[in-house]
Amino acid sequence: MSEIPLPQAAKRVVPWWLLRHETMLAVILLIALIVLGGLNSRFLTLDNLLNQGRLTTEVGLIALPMTFIIITGGIDLSVGSIVGLCAILLGYSWKVFGFPLPLAIGFSLLVGAAAGFLNGIVITRVKVPPLIMTIATLALYRGLAEGISQARSVRGYPEWFYFIGQENLFGVPAQLWLLLIAIVISAIVLDRTTFGRTLYAIGNNETAARFSGLPVDRVKLIIYTLSGLMAGLSACVLVSRVTTTRSDMGIGYELDVIAAVVLGGTSIFGGVGTIWGTVVGLAMIQLLKNGLALTGVKGDATIVVIGAVLIFSTLVASSLQRRRDGV
Amino acid sequence: MTTATLAGAEANPRRRLKVLASQEALLAIAVIGLAIAVGLYNPRFLAARNLSDVLLGNAYIAVAAVGMSMVIVSGNIDISVGALIGVLATISGTLAVNGAPIVVAWLAALVAGVLVMALQGVIIAYLRIPAIVVTLGMLSILKGGLISVTGGKWITDLPHSFHLADIELFGVLPFPVFLMIVVTILAALWMRYSASGRAIYAVGGNAEAARLCGISQPRTIVMVFALHGFFAGAAALLYATQLRVIQSTVPPNLELTIITASVVGGVSILGGVGTVIGSTLAAVLIAEIASALVFTDVSPYWIRAVQGVLILVTVIADILRRRRMAGA
Numbered sequence: 001m002s003e004i005p006l007p008q009a010a011k012r013v014v015p016w017w018l019l020r021h022e023t024m025l026a027v028i029l030l031i032a033l034i035v036l037g038g039l040n041s042r043f044l045t046l047d048n049l050l051n052q053g054r055l056t057t058e059v060g061l062i063a064l065p066m067t068f069i070i071i072t073g074g075i076d077l078s079v080g081s082i083v084g085l086c087a088i089l090l091g092y093s094w095k096v097f098g099f100p101l102p103l104a105i106g107f108s109l110l111v112g113a114a115a116g117f118l119n120g121i122v123i124t125r126v127k128v129p130p131l132i133m134t135i136a137t138l139a140l141y142r143g144l145a146e147g148i149s150q151a152r153s154v155r156g157y158p159e160w161f162y163f164i165g166q167e168n169l170f171g172v173p174a175q176l177w178l179l180l181i182a183i184v185i186s187a188i189v190l191d192r193t194t195f196g197r198t199l200y201a202i203g204n205n206e207t208a209a210r211f212s213g214l215p216v217d218r219v220k221l222i223i224y225t226l227s228g229l230m231a232g233l234s235a236c237v238l239v240s241r242v243t244t245t246r247s248d249m250g251i252g253y254e255l256d257v258i259a260a261v262v263l264g265g266t267s268i269f270g271g272v273g274t275i276w277g278t279v280v281g282l283a284m285i286q287l288l289k290n291g292l293a294l295t296g297v298k299g300d301a302t303i304v305v306i307g308a309v310l311i312f313s314t315l316v317a318s319s320l321q322r323r324r325d326g327v
Numbered sequence: 328m329t330t331a332t333l334a335g336a337e338a339n340p341r342r343r344l345k346v347l348a349s350q351e352a353l354l355a356i357a358v359i360g361l362a363i364a365v366g367l368y369n370p371r372f373l374a375a376r377n378l379s380d381v382l383l384g385n386a387y388i389a390v391a392a393v394g395m396s397m398v399i400v401s402g403n404i405d406i407s408v409g410a411l412i413g414v415l416a417t418i419s420g421t422l423a424v425n426g427a428p429i430v431v432a433w434l435a436a437l438v439a440g441v442l443v444m445a446l447q448g449v450i451i452a453y454l455r456i457p458a459i460v461v462t463l464g465m466l467s468i469l470k471g472g473l474i475s476v477t478g479g480k481w482i483t484d485l486p487h488s489f490h491l492a493d494i495e496l497f498g499v500l501p502f503p504v505f506l507m508i509v510v511t512i513l514a515a516l517w518m519r520y521s522a523s524g525r526a527i528y529a530v531g532g533n534a535e536a537a538r539l540c541g542i543s544q545p546r547t548i549v550m551v552f553a554l555h556g557f558f559a560g561a562a563a564l565l566y567a568t569q570l571r572v573i574q575s576t577v578p579p580n581l582e583l584t585i586i587t588a589s590v591v592g593g594v595s596i597l598g599g600v601g602t603v604i605g606s607t608l609a610a611v612l613i614a615e616i617a618s619a620l621v622f623t624d625v626s627p628y629w630i631r632a633v634q635g636v637l638i639l640v641t642v643i644a645d646i647l648r649r650r651r652m653a654g655a
Contacts, residue, residue, distance in 0.1 A: 075459065126643050131404065131459055132596040136642060139583045140635025147629040255467050258460075268460055300474040307467030311450070314460050 022265050022277040029284055036291045043294055054173035054241070056286040058083075059256045060279075061179060061234045064186040065227040066257050067278045071190075072202040072220060073270025074130040078119060079231045079257060081141035083250025086112045086235035088145040091154030091245035101161055109232040115141055116228020120221040130224075138254075145247040155244040165240030175237045182230070187275040195219065203270030255303065259310040260285045267321060268314055285309075350593035354608035358615060365619040372622040379501070383492070385614035386503035387412075387565035388581075392588035392606040393514045394558030399589050400518075401551045402531040402598030403451060403458040405444075408559050409581030410469035415440050415563035417473060420482040420573040423489040432489065436567070437560035443469075444556025445549060452545035470577045482573040492569035503565045510558065511607040518603065527551055532599025580631065587634045588613055591641045597649070613637070 037044030062079050069076050090108035093099045099107060119137055123130050167174050190196035198219050201209040210216050231250075239245050264281025266273025285306060292302050366373035391408055398405050415436040422432035447465055451458050494502040518524035529537035530547045538544055567573050592609035594601030617630045 077459075122639075122643065126646055128642050128646055129596060132590075132638075132642055135404075135406075135583070135586060136635050136638035138635075139580070139587065139631050139638065142580075143629065143632025143635050147626065147632050150626055150628050252467070255463060258463065262460065268457055298475055300471045303467040303471035304475065305471075307464040307471065309464075310467075311456070311461055311464035314456050315450075315454060318454075318456060 022274060022280060025263070025265065025277065025280045025284065029280055029287065032284075032287055032291070036287070036294070040294045043291070048290070050173055050176070052286050052290050053176045053179075055289075056282055057173075057175040057179045058234045058238045058241075059253060059260065059285070060282050061182055061230045061237070062227065062253065063257045063260045063278050063282055064182055064275065065223055065230050066261050067186070067264070067266055067273055067275060068190065068199055068223045069130070069227060070258075070261050070266050070268060071199045071270060071273045072223065073206070074123070074220070074224075075134065075258070075268075076116075076119065076130065076224065076227045077134040077254050078115070078137040078141055079227060080250040080253035081138045081145065082112055082115045082228050082231035083235045083238065083253055084145040084247055085115060085141045086232040087239050087245045087249045088149045088247050090236060090239055092148060094157070095154045101158060105236050108235060109229060112232020112235065113225050113229040116225040116231070117221070119228065120224030123224060124217040124220050142247075142251075145249075149245075149247040151247055153244050153246045157239075157243065162240055162243060165237055165242070175241070178233070178237065183275060183279055190275050195222075199223070200271055203267075203272070252303070255306060255310070256285060259306050259313075262310060262317070263313045265317060267317060269318075269321075272321070351602065351605045351608060354592065354605060354612055358608060358612050361612070361615055361619060365622055369622045372619065377618065377622075379504075381614050381618045382504050382507075382611065383501050384569065385610060386507040387562040387569075388584055388588060388614065389507045389607040389610035390510050390558055390565060391562035391585045392592065392610050393510055393603045394555030394562075395585050396589040396592065396594045396601055396603045396606040397514075397518070397527055397551045398458075398555050399586075399594045399596060400531045400598060400601050401527050401548055402534070403548065403551070404586070405447070405458065405462045405552075405555065406582045406586070407447070407462040407465040407469060408555070408585055409579075409583075410466050410473070410577045411440060411443055411556075411559050412563045412566055412581060413575075413577035414443075414469050414473050415560055416567035416573050417477060417482065417575040419564060420485060420489075420567050420575070423485055424482055429486065429488050433491065433564055436563045437557055440556040440558075440560030440563065441553050442556070444559065445553040448549035448552025451552070452548035466582070473575065473577060477575040479574070479576045482575055483571070485568075485571065485573070490568045491564050503569065506561065506565065507607060510561065511603050514603045523547075523550065528599055530598075583631070583634060584613060587638050591637050593641075593645075595645050595649075596642055597646075 033044065042048060062083075066076060066079065086108040089111050090104050093107045094101055094104040097104075115137065119130075119133055122128050123133050164174050164178075169177055190199065198209065198214050198216075201212070201214055202216055202219065206216060234253075235250065238249060260281040261273070261278050262268055262281070263284055264273070264277030264279070266277060288305060288309070289302050292305060362373065362378075371377065391412065395405060395408060418439055419432045419436040422435055423429060427435075443465070447458075447461050450456055450461050492501070492503050496502060496505050518527060526537065526542045526547045529540065529542050530544050534544055537547075566578070588610035589601070589606045590596060590609075591612070592601065592603075592606030594606060613634065616633055617627065620627050620630060620633075
């Protein structure tokens with residue numbers, strides 16, 4: 001099987017790097033930017049693009065650890081519910097427990113990490129498949145958010161808290177800095193560290209990774225915990241941006257996050273994927289939303305398109321991969 | 328790991344049967360035990376009116392869970408079914424209001440259900456895309472599509488004859504409960520005794536072995552999804568006809584309740600094991616818990632957390648039990 005691709009690759013006229021998922025996606029992204037810019041003068045303005053960056057941060061922060069998880073062949077469907085739970089606990093601990101706000105933020109981040117840790121510990125120790133574990137906690141965490149809040153919202157946070165979600169820092173939305181830093185760190189970790197390479201090893205062949213002495217369970221535990229922590233961070237950014245907490249926050253985030261990751265070329269079967277791809281995928285999803293909104297399509301129709309994009313990009317990616325593998 | 332577990336289970340067929348039987352017995356005991364316990368706390372819970380309301384209002388979940396159980400036994404999952412039920416209810420109601428013959432309105436839900444699910448089955452089985460990706464995508468297509476087409480407008484003034492759920496057989500047995508029981512028994516018999524029913528277990532239990540036995544895995548999966556679509560259609564009809572209005576939106580998190588019923592009913596998420604009798608009992612139990620929360624003055628906002636805990640506990644117990652059986 002491994003010898004087959006060689007003669008095929010030699011026959012190809014197009015250089016290999018052009019056929020890379022990320023490159024193709026970046027080209028499509030560029031074309032889409034130009035077309036949308038031509039169609040609507042409000043689109044290709046710095047203000048609009050920066051604002052889109054602001055809006056994509058909440059999903060983006062979660063998409064980074066999700067890339068790690070999907071590379072290992074896992075999945076985390078509970079992220080949207082963790083966002084809801086953390087948002088509720090942020091508001092609740094501040095208003096009801098009377099925590100000072102910085103402590104409340106710390107508390108909600110801790111809860112996010114703990115929620116992710118619970119996913120990770122059951123997935124690695126009991127060997128419950130990630131899909132089922134995170135469907136269960138999708139229900140559980142959302143249920144806790146609803147039960148604790150009793151569907152009541154919390155508002156009226158101190159003024160300084162809105163800085164993260166609504167203000168600019170050096171001319172760029174404040175939360176976008178958070179996302180940029182997270183992107184750089186994730187990219188370095190995935191590409192340049194043993195930890196990052198272990199993720200690919202697990203995704204390609206978990207048994208082999210185990211027999212090679214790689215700490216498979218510990219690595220998995222870390223990435224699911226990280227996923228929860230980033231969902232908690234995303235919740236804080238979201239609350240700061242929309243100035244209120246409600247128990248239905250983050251519903252459907254798993255769709256945007258997974259669509260961005262898969263669209264960015266990370267294989268749903270594991271073993272393949274890059275942070276760079278996820279970033280382009282995120283930009284594509286946000287572009288799609290913004291472009292559709294500017295042409296007058298309502299939000300509900302947008303998720304139709306994102307759902308179709310998710311299925312379609314997986315189809316394309318898997319057929320490309322099959323061709324590469326010479327099947 | 329998986330093969331070892333399965334080998335262990337195959338070596339002890341009688342033991343496996345006993346374990347399965349106990350899952351259903353356990354559920355039956357839980358259903359009755361909970362009724363007694365809550366009845367002691369608040370006797371109004373045991374009023375015939377309340378018990379029949381609980382059954383009537385949730386029969387559609389049991390019907391949908393029958394299809395979901397088949398999907399999970401075949402080693403797949405479907406999270407689009409809640410949205411599909413909302414769409415099918417709206418289609419059926421819209422037809423009925425606009426003067427289509429009632430039977431056509433009913434049939435449309437069943438046919439559309441089969442078509443949508445069979446399409447998903449084809450993508451999953453022949454194009455080999457994981458069920459979670461396909462059904463997550465379909466969930467958002469159906470959900471967004473429904474709201475953008477209808478604007479969430481309520482469908483009212485449904486013709487009287489449309490209300491399937493109002494029919495009482497022999498003057499006592501409400502149709503939804505009748506359908507729930509009949510569907511469960513027929514599906515259980517079919518899965519247990521027919522070759523195509525057994526094929527679902529074979530495909531979910533050990534795809535390679537099933538292939539060697541001459542069972543077409545893709546064809547079985549498409550069949551399972553098509554059937555699942557049929558049951559979703561039937562569930563949608565019960566759902567649409569039990570109230571005077573149809574909300575033409577997607578019932579929130581309905582898929583989670585249906586999956587919970589299947590999993591708590593003993594359908595193993597690793598595929599290959601489970602019965603629909605268990606899933607129907609579990610659907611009744613979940614409905615009973617939701618009602619019990621109200622009668623014990625616990626806020627109903629906790630129901631989803633309870634569902635999450637139920638799935639978690641059942642799944643962990645299932646896996647530990649399999650591990651012990653494999654070790655034995």
